[in-house]
Amino acid sequence: RLAARSGLSVGRLKISVVTTAKYLIPSLLGEFCQAYPNIEPEFQIGNRAEIIQRLKQNLDDLYVFSNPPRELDITTDFLTKNPLVVIAKQGHPLKDKKSILWEELYGERLLMRENGSGTRYAIEAFFKENRIKMQNPITIASNEAIKESVMAGLGIAIISQHALNHMAPGNLIELPVHGFPIPNSWYWVLPKGKHVSNAAMAFREHVTQGLSHKKPNEHA
Ligand code: PGA
The missing domain is CATH 3.40.190.10 (Periplasmic binding protein-like II)
Structure with a gap:
């Protein structure tokens, strides 16, 4: 064609x-x-x-x-x-809620890309604009390693929906957090x-x- x-x-x-x-x-x-x-x-x-x-x-x-x-x-x-979505391990306690407030996730560890990443840049700008407090993130410098770490139960993350869907292993879910996905x-x-x-x-x-x-x- x-x-x-x-x-x-x-x-x-x-x-x-x-x-x-x-x-x-x-x-x-x-x-x-x-x-x-x-x-x-x-x-x-x-x-x-x-x-x-x-x-x-x-x-x-x-x-x-x-x-x-x-x-x-x-x-x-x-x-x-390229929307950015909140991801968690399948079976997350809030998975059945229709809409989750970011505040409900404060107890979770947030896995973030490294400084210099555009994904991180967009997330930081979104949090600032919406006056959302961000818990201290753990930095992991790869989308794949972030997915693996979320699957292993290390925490939650915000990543490109395309990254989530790519070879989706089936044990990651998107959490319906109010205000998300971040439009990008x-x-x-x-x-x-x-x-x-x-x-x-x-x-x-x-x-x-x-x-x-x-x-x-x-x-x-
Ligand atoms: P990056 O890519 O997070 O790897 O920098 C995506 C972007 O620039 O938004």
Whole structure:
């Protein structure tokens, strides 16, 4: 269903994405590579601070952020939503409540991504804006390790719904906490004035097209 653009240059397409976007983009890559066999995509995945460094050095053809660094001279285009949800181990005592207040979770340990993570940045901004007090978090620098730790009963966490759904092991649940999910979105980002290569443009179109074919619960 993908109509390949003609006249695309042969070569590498360098894309840098924040860690949560790795649940979204690689799954759309197979068909892209089939349609454009001459293009060799190269992915860099890092936390927000790492991808900002790459952006500042203009190392890539295309970037994906969920909290674009607005202080830099960039252009941003909406990609899709990336809501942040509260997760707990299956069997959590509050699991059957229709709506939980964050205050009811004060006794829990909160597992958070590291400083430099866009997920953490969005959570801290949300808590500040809503004047919610945050319990002292335990820092764990990976979405996967956070999921594992929640499953092991270490505490609760707030992560991208895409990260939760990705290879969902079945023993994690989303808690219906009042005010959540935190609304968040992914954006295509480029330094202002940067020429968008045909390959980068084709890739953007392909991802947009691919998302429109997914069922709504496949991309929250
Ligand atoms: P990160 O990615 O938490 O790994 O930085 C997501 C984001 O930037 O929101």
